[in-house]
Amino acid sequence: MVRLKWIHHLHGFIFVLLLLSGLFLYFPQTRTWFNEQQFPLVPFHIWISFLYVLVVFFSLKSVLNHLKRKPYIKYFNIWLNLIFIAIWIVSGMIMYFQIHFPVEIRNLAVSVHGLVTFLILPWVIIHTVGHLIGVKLPWPNWWRGKDPVPQTITENNLERRDFIKFTTIGILFLFIGAGVKWFQPILDVAETGNKRRGYFRIYNVTSDYPKYENEEWSLTIDGLVDQPTILKMEEMESLPSLTIIDDFHCVTGWSVLNVEMKGILVKDIFDAYGITPNSSYVTAYSGDNVYFDTFTLSQLLDEGAMLVFQFDGEKLVHSQGYPCRLYHPLMYGYKSVKWIDRLELTKNRGRGYWQMRGGYDLDGYL
Structure with a gap:
């Protein structure tokens, strides 16, 4: 007993x-x-x-x-x-x-x-x-x-x-x-055209979002490059854009199917501004000043990685990375850095936020 x-x-x-x-x-x-x-x-x-x-x-x-x-x-x-x-x-x-x-x-x-x-x-x-x-x-x-x-x-x-x-x-x-x-954290965008199935669950590492407006946001590409570059949103939007419909997958198990995303290939940005890298590794930083992740340069330039600024024909909402986020079509969502504001080319590749705190895979391939 x-x-x-x-x-x-x-x-x-x-x-x-x-x-x-x-x-x-x-x-x-x-x-x-x-x-x-x-x-x-x-x-x-x-x-x-x-x-x-x-x-x-x-x-x-x-x-x-x-x-x-x-x-x-x-x-x-x-x-x-x-x-x-x-x-x-x-x-x-x-x-x-x-x-x-x-x-x-x-x-x-x-x-x-x-x-x-x-x-x-x-x-x-x-x-x-x-x-x-x-x-x-x-x-x-x-x-x-x-x-x-x-x-x-x-x-x-x-x-x-x-x-x-x-x-x-x-x-x-x-x-x-x-x-x-x-109580479900549903993304506040219209479900039109692509007949989306599933919903986004919002995972952040800080309790506050960066308060970007278009004129305040910029993307810095620096580190081991011949010519450091800073791009404003107007300059980003002037480049040839690409619209894809893809499935967004999270490592915790959920997925959102048939999400329409509009953005610019990272490769096209490097080509348009003549950015010559002197390294094979890149660290992508979030504007929350906490989150970051790392990649090989080839993963960003040769595998269709994009800087996305629209979901389903609408600007990103703040919780989804407004005004711009990274998206890699072959990787889990934790690699798609929200509020991205810097790409730094580095000599060596370190571990990202979740690799250090959660033991996540460094590459995060699906």
Whole structure:
């Protein structure tokens, strides 16, 4: 009994850590705050997930044996948890090993992973409140005790009030889960023409966006080049532009399909301004003065990398990198530096922001 009590407390503690870290990752504001504190929230959530699965696996037999002597509400609590755990594990594994799954499956896994987190909240709150402050909900005696099960239940013949109770609880859970839609960070652009599927989740490493206006923004290309160059937006827009429709992929598992992007190839900028590089490596800096990433020069000049200033025929919104962001069609989104304002050619190639803080791949190819 003492062992099971400790298992229960350990399960509850790890579950709360897992739930909170998942919620912190879901909301842009909290995710950004942890980034500012340089706390590795994503690795923390993953390692807590592994620990939680181990605790469940090694305690499951003892818990199920213990349930043989317990009322129905205990069965319900355990099996509800197991169902949600199974959904979390499957969707989480798809997100982690996303490269092996079609985009539609990955997007579904991301949505389901977040949805079940919100669906479990009502039960977590009820369960926690009941244990901590001794509040007992008016469950039927046969459900929370050892009273005989009513004949209407054993014969699967629910009375009207039973039907109303179960329907109300079901609607409550669905209402909480559907409420997720009110909190999703959706990109504020019209979905016309390209019939986009999916939505952008906004991930930043600072809580404030650079307050650029067109006349204030410029792109500096310097470092190991024969002729350092500074370009204003008017000069950028005077160059031949390119419009592509491509899929935007994030390393966390979600994708946005058929995004129309307008911009200028990095190669065309180098050619138009006669920029002669004396190095094979480039560091791209964000205007937030925090984020940066690194590339080989060939990755930017020979693989279709662009400086993008429009999504779907509209200027970028601030959260998406207004007025200009980098985009590499063969790499994950963390390589597409937002608010880009400098390309520095360097002698050696260092690691970027997420390579140092999150262990991300240096090249970030899809």
